[in-house]
Amino acid sequence: MGSRDEAATGSLTEGDISLMQQFTTLAVALAAIGNAASAASVSGSPEGYGASATGGAAGSTVTPTSTDELTSYLTSDEALTVVLTQTFDFRGTEGTASETGCAPYGTGSSCQVAINKDDWCTNYQPDAPSADVSYDKAGLNPIEVASDKTIIGEGSSGVILGKGLRMANGVSNIIIQNIAISELNPQYVWGGDAITLSGTSNIWVDHVTTSLIGRQHIVTGNSQNTGVTISNNFVNGTTSWSANCDSYHYWAVYMTGTEDTITFKGNYIYHTSGRSPKLGSNAVVHMPNNYWDDINGHALEGESAYALIEGSVFQDVTTTETDWSGALYAPSSDDSACQSALGRSCYANSYSSADALSGSDSSVLSQIGSNAADCDSADNIGDVPNNAGNTL
Helix, strand or coil, X not given: CCCHHHHHHHCCCHHHHHHHHHHHHHHHHHHHHHHHHHHCCCCCCCCHHHCCXXXXXXXXXXXXXXXXXXXXXXXXXXXXXXXXXXXXXXXXXXXXXXXXXXXXXXXCCCECEECCHHHHHHHHCCCCCEEEEEXXXXXHCCEECCCXXXXXXCCCCCEEECCCEEEECCCEEEEEECCEEEEECCCEECCCCCEEEECEEEEEEECCEEEEECCCCEEECCCXXXXXXXXXXXXXXXXXXXXXXXXXXXXXXXXXXXXXXXXXXXXXXXXXXXCCCEECCCCXXXXXXXXXXXXXXXXXXXXXXEEXXXXXXXXXXXXXXXXXXXXXXXXXXXXXXXXXXXXXXXXXXXXXCCCCCCCECCHHHHHHHHHCCCCCCHHHCCCHHHHCXXXX
């Protein structure tokens, strides 16, 4: 009589073995699906104005493998979580254009020259010398992201080169997290914007790195954007071509949508020379715990806007504000005056090799009210430069 093991093995038929193999295959497949779902999950939740954004959570999860697939998913009418696991390089996919532009900032090798987009050179720089430009068309044609999308990068793998993302004309409920956008014709003014919002609601842009952008890293307007949170992003202004011909990008963050409501928190703005940000059009912007570093021009500018800047660091900033005529509240010490409007005290900003902001217009506090995000002391945000951008 054989052993128990021999008896058990001998009792298995070919059908039994086949069934076991099928179960094994199914288990492996389910484990893979589980791992994909885990990798695709959004980290944290939006604070402040964008708190209602859920993105594509109600739909399925997809992983594009080509630029065409990525575009198709992002522009579809379905609710989707789109996981980026690779670099999507759009450069060359739509051809190049060679034409005459202009050189309003100089003709040196480190100067940005301008594409004559919408006759900008003709109408606004008529005295600038002409310049030959050859640019990648994809950079000027962003992906038009549809409503109910989550765009999330897996580790540091989610990268888009040569094309930005645009949300406009009434789209809503979009989350963009943990990706990098780069290489949008950086040598040319009007070479492309990384992230554009115009006429949107319930948007959360979080942990995104933008670099080597021809025009704006982040731009809102001209149409109203409500319920927007822009958090933990790395605006990297280092470039070989700039409007001041000095490696500092000028066109950084431009928020001038009509009566925008925006939370701008925990962002790292580095090596820029202006528009960091520029506000206008009665936008209401809460800016807690941001970190401005190595700004050789100005940080804040704008008019007809409401801005609360608190708990933030300004380090090596030549000019903290210029041409500002909006309403500003920027506490110079921890400030209990915010308690009645925000339900908490405000935190002082910190300045190192930078002039202090001056602003105590309490109308800003009533504009923000219960929409205020949490804020920490400026002494506790030294990790922002390391944590901002696609670091999840």
